[in-house]
Amino acid sequence: MSNVAGKAYGMNVMTPLRWWTAIWQKVIFWVVVKTFPYFLKGLLTLSLIHYARWTIINRWSFPRLDKSQPKEKLTYSYMLFESNFNGSWDQYIDSFSFAIPSGLDMFWRWNIKYPKSIPLHDFYHYIRFNQVECDHYYNAYPLASANDVKSAQALYADLAAFADSSEALSDDAFAAAWQQFLADNQHSLGSMGTSPLMSTSNQLVQEHHHDDLQLAARQTQQEEA
């Protein structure tokens, strides 16, 4: 299974923490979010990101599917990082490392063997080593990036309002209002299309998928014949 669906990439990273630093880290997360939201400004400005979430899982609180599943005795607590974003793995990690290196270091500082986000390739290896691949990944809008969705929502709301308010206008007033509507929404009018190719590996996966579909279609035809 691939971590790619349409324009989106799904990333999960599990990194170990000592159990006592995990508790300390929870406090820090809380304080940062409550009191220093400007720490997160960089993260929010990286518009390729749908969302990013850091969760501390204490070593004694890993979920079990059922009571019959034996409890694991874990040495470490873990930090689960989840994110969905548009673009390739490299582009995402690069953007993090270039734009908000100190923010990243704050989040991962106490993780075992965290190398810091600069130099870049040590950070690359750390993330790759600890990444948990997606078993299943579904995207309801494969042609839309998060920016596309945000644009479409803004445009839809404005267009609905325009439709309501423009009904009684004279032709000239309508023309003027329409021009203003376009100007106000000029940043939400990008074209919709397929994702650029994330990698030549992903290209192969897509080709294999295409081949499988064709093979299945041929088999169905033969069976019908």
Added chain:
Amino acid sequence: MTMDRALDLYDIQGNICKGYGRFGFPKARYFFLEFHQYAGARAFLQQLIPLITTAEPWSEKDHPDQSDKPQATTNIGFTYAGLSALGLPRRSLDGFPLEFRMGMKNRAGILGDEGPSDPANWDPVWQGEPVHAWLSVNGQSRQAVVDRYRQIEQLLQQSQGSVTIRPGHKGPQGSLQPWQDASAVYENGRVTPKEHFGYVDGIGNPYFAGCGNDPSRLPGRGKLTRDDGWQPLATGEFILGHIDEAREYPIAPEPHLLALNGTFMVYRKLHENVTTFNRYVDRLATDFDGSRELLMAKFSGRWPDNGAPLVLAPDDAAKAELDQQLAQLTAKAAAGDHTAATELRALKAKWIDFTYNKDRHGSRCPIGAHIRRANTRAALETEKDAFNTPSALDDRRRLLRRGLPYGGEDETPADDTEQGIIFMCIGASLERQFEFVQQQWINYSNDFHLGNDRDVLIGANNGQLTDKHIIQVNPKQGKAPFFCTHLPRMVETRGGDYFFLPGITALRMIAQGIIDPT
């Protein structure tokens, strides 16, 4: 800081640090080699090395005297197949980055080389097995180019078939040439910095630590600091074996001396559909509120005639005023007025030293304009102080451009004649720099919040309604933005590959067959 550390310019090939065009070399010839036998090929290289032009300073000044520089230059680069044919050890070969090993053709999906740009449609020289080496000769005159070429041709003859030229470049009147000639475009017998659509091109190449350029050239070319100043980019962004912007050494092959002072280069023959371009502009200009020149400027971000950026002169009136100011200062400076000369220099500096900070809406320079895509100048930091530095997302995506136009000399440019740009760009990572810019910023717009819109001029557009460019307006003026829809394919890729440009020491070692990563 590593900022001021001197580089060994005598060990670095000259085209890395100098755009020869700017130094008075308007003519060039590019040709491609095949190696058929190790020892003979290495012997050829040994004889070629004395002709290779290094980055040695030609003068204290930026524009040196005629006597201070050669009549012609020569530079060389190798494909992965070429290095393999020269007998480099497996371990060294495997250390090259994946995209270089794959070569440009196999990266077509990433680069948007589809439809008319599909590698199947490239010139014959690019069909079949990859070429092995790129040789370039730049000259102060066509004669100087031809003389140097003949000199190299003799060395090739002496190699007795160990090294041959791979022919097959489409040339004028349906001909096939053994080489690709390139030349600056001339108007009334004078060299211009224009390409065949009529734009002044090649303004504002990056400035990196140790490049040997005049420090007065730094503003607008380096990386932005928080106090709106400029610093040189790290050397390792452009030359291997030096620290880059991520404070590490770029990915490079072993041993260290093979990579040191070398770099990677993209060669791309970009055909310009001049008729299609002119027709499209003519048709659109009838509906556009402004001159034809302004419309062209809204595609590129610079005025076609003199390259003035739209952020400096956003409409026809402002451009007329700027032209007048320019003419007056030029006349005064020519008459020996030193104050005017200083003012003129300060004015011309604004061609390069600018950002889009006061043009967030794109009402001056459209957000999707070519120069705003290719060099984002901190515009991706949409919230002030959000990032580590203002240009954090740009500094590692910069390209040293080293191209020249071709064609247009023997026939009147149309779609089916041969003219365009030999696009060459240099950087320490083909994937992170050239491929990223080409894919994400030229052929896609998510970073600009413009969906799948593409670059007007070099994007892989196909004439569909949704192949479009938006010319934004100031929303307070009550006018609608202008939509350029049904964008046709203005530029087609006709060939190219990725090349490794070794340092002089590495070149000697390759020629002597002593590359040993043990």
